[in-house]
Amino acid sequence: MSQITRHHTGPRMSQIVEHGQTIYLAGQVGKPGDDVTAQTRTCLESIDALLAEVGADKTRLLQVTIWLADMADFAAMNAVWDAWVAPGHTPARACGEAKLATSDYLVEFLVTAAKP
Secondary structure (H helix, E strand, C coil), X not given: CCCEEEEEEXXXXXXXXXXXXXXXXXXXXXXXXXXXXXXXXXXXHHHHHHHHHCCCCHHHEEEEEEEECCHHHHHHHHHHHHHHCCCCCCCEEEXXXXXXXXXXXXXXXXXXEECC
């Protein structure tokens, strides 16, 4: 049976869960009050940091789900994403509009990655 390892575990969630050769990250959000560009940058910086903790990086992304509070922000979010994502290593991806935890959050990223 594959071991499950959790990191940054609290009463509600863990920021990182490792199972077998797969890494799951909790939804990453930006700083409340920032615009979608800044929130996207913060999310992607958090993803980089969390993946690095378990020896991975953005070239190991398998799937990313992105939730936007307003699809009108799609182009602005994608401008940051396109500059960040590793060429030739783009994951399977979905993006949709959703009501997020608070109205201050404009974007949230949910990541699944492979261990090296």
